Amino acid sequence: MSFSRLRDALTSTISNLFKAPFVDKRVIEETIRGIQRALLMADVNVHLVLSLSNNIRERALKIKAPPGFSRKEVVLRIIYDELVKLLGGEKAPITDIPLGKGYTLMLVGIQGSGKTTTAAKLAWFYKRKGLKVGLVCADTYRPGAYDQLAQLAKRVGVSIYGAKEANSNDPIDIAIKGVNLFKDKGFDLIIIDTAGRHKDETSLMNEISKLNEIIKPDEVMLVIDATIGQQAKSQAEAFHKVAKVGSIFITKLDGTAKGGGALSAVAATGARVKFIGVGEKVEDIEPFDPPTFVSRLLGMGDIRTLIEKMKEAEISKEISEKVMSRIMSGKFTLLDLYSQFKAIRKMGPLAKLIELLPGFGLGIPKELADVATERIDRWLVIMQSMTKEELENPRIINRSRIERIARGSGTSSKDVKELINYYNIMNRAFKKLLRRGKRLRGLGFPYKFNV
Ligand code: GDP
Numbered sequence: 502m503s504f505s506r507l508r509d510a511l512t513s514t515i516s517n518l519f520k521a522p523f524v525d526k527r528v529i530e531e532t533i534r535g536i537q538r539a540l541l542m543a544d545v546n547v548h549l550v551l552s553l554s555n556n557i558r559e560r561a562l563k564i565k566a567p568p569g570f571s572r573k574e575v576v577l578r579i580i581y582d583e584l585v586k587l588l589g590g591e592k593a594p595i596t597d598i599p600l601g602k603g604y605t606l607m608l609v610g611i612q613g614s615g616k617t618t619t620a621a622k623l624a625w626f627y628k629r630k631g632l633k634v635g636l637v638c639a640d641t642y643r644p645g646a647y648d649q650l651a652q653l654a655k656r657v658g659v660s661i662y663g664a665k666e667a668n669s670n671d672p673i674d675i676a677i678k679g680v681n682l683f684k685d686k687g688f689d690l691i692i693i694d695t696a697g698r699h700k701d702e703t704s705l706m707n708e709i710s711k712l713n714e715i716i717k718p719d720e721v722m723l724v725i726d727a728t729i730g731q732q733a734k735s736q737a738e739a740f741h742k743v744a745k746v747g748s749i750f751i752t753k754l755d756g757t758a759k760g761g762g763a764l765s766a767v768a769a770t771g772a773r774v775k776f777i778g779v780g781e782k783v784e785d786i787e788p789f790d791p792p793t794f795v796s797r798l799l800g801m802g803d804i805r806t807l808i809e810k811m812k813e814a815e816i817s818k819e820i821s822e823k824v825m826s827r828i829m830s831g832k833f834t835l836l837d838l839y840s841q842f843k844a845i846r847k848m849g850p851l852a853k854l855i856e857l858l859p860g861f862g863l864g865i866p867k868e869l870a871d872v873a874t875e876r877i878d879r880w881l882v883i884m885q886s887m888t889k890e891e892l893e894n895p896r897i898i899n900r901s902r903i904e905r906i907a908r909g910s911g912t913s914s915k916d917v918k919e920l921i922n923y924y925n926i927m928n929r930a931f932k933k934l935l936r937r938g939k940r941l942r943g944l945g946f947p948y949k950f951n952v
């Protein structure tokens with residue numbers, strides 16, 4: 502799973518920091534070593550790691566905790582800052598694409614980096630935002646390139662233009678005609694998928710440079726495969742020479758331990774990573790924002806993305822916000838757990854979502870996060886056999902109630918106890934997180950509970 506190794510390594514370093522009786526030079530050095538190990542394992546360039554370490558050391562040794570805060574919390578804040586910087590810093594939100602202007606976005610990148618898949622992901626993403634999106638297939642080199650994009654376009658429900666429609670085999674000809682047609686039809690966004698396979702790199706760069714000159718796209722987006730790790734830097738630089746790369750899409754972050762290397766290497770070139778790809782399906786796209794990303798890496802969750810996902814799954818906004826606000830006010834009941842599980846079942850793999858919960862790394866035991874789908878289904882059945890009173894006030898569930906619930910749901914007392922145990926641990930973890938969350942918010946973390 503994406504970044505789980507990096508995240509585990511970082512959160513264990515942070516939890517060691519919090520376990521230390523007090524913060525002295527030795528503890529700071531140990532913390533830095535832990536972070537170095539984690540980043541090097543993720544293929545982050547060694548110079549970047551050293552400069553980050555120096556920054557943390559220099560700042561951490563100097564700090565005086567502001568009144569009401571501990572040195573540990575301030576050290577955590579410094580680590581957070583430096584990691585955000587490493588991944589590109591705080592950025593203004595992704596600017597919206599203007600409507601009705603036929604904004605052209607040209608995807609470039611080497612073969613196999615994920616351009617065609619990414620074209621469909623972007624179409625899916627922007628279509629959901631209400632934009633009229635058209636796809637242009639300007640890859641005439643790879644046999645089946647058109648069919649691949651056409652199939653994806655059908656899945657997303659957007660129009661496609663390619664060799665067939667243009668009655669031409671010249672990528673430049675196709676691109677011009679496609680863009681003009683979609684512009685005439687008043688489309689908002691036109692995404693051009695280009696070829697990556699050429700006899701040699703020079704001819705690929707030539708074609709991209711020519712397409713760029715003739716089409717004059719509003720934005721050139723470079724697609725980079727994360728599995729190449731820190732080599733992403735030289736790739737970004739090579740493409741930048743032939744066309745001004747406006748943004749970057751990093752793919753396959755789900756399947757590599759080198760994601761941190763790719764992200765930091767690209768950030769070091771000054772280019773902006775706009776989106777990341779986290780799977781093969783069209784929905785596996787996420788806007789990239791270093792602060793929320795680092796919060797997740799440090800186990801501090803990302804409520805904003807979680808709520809977004811809930812909205813995508815068309816779960817009533819009321820339910821998700823109600824449950825969240827109950828968690829945040831410390832009044833989390835079995836009824837909320839029930840809504841949460843229902844929501845999670847609609848949203849897909851639990852493991853991908855649970856990491857969005859605040860404190861996943863710092864508060865909730867890992868085994869609990871790995872609850873399998875079958876178990877959730879069983880728990881949903883169990884909860885259906887509970888009375889409203891029991892759901893709202895789980896403390897009243899005694900042994901005889903447990904037996905009744907087990908009989909009613911066709912499960913065993915052991916199953917019911919397991920669910921209650923899970924609830925109790927979650928509830929305690931949430932309470933602990935709330936306390937920590939309040940303090941961290943005081944230090945300016947992007948910890949907005951009232952979304
Ligand atoms: P192109 O040659 O640049 O157009 O690349 P494709 O879009 O054909 O993708 C190459 C392979 O990478 C395909 O098997 C895709 O399913 C896969 N792929 C693309 N993006 C992702 C991603 O974010 N995660 C994973 N796991 N696979 C991806």
Ligand code: MG
Nearest residue numbers: 616617640646
């Ligand atoms: Mg392709």
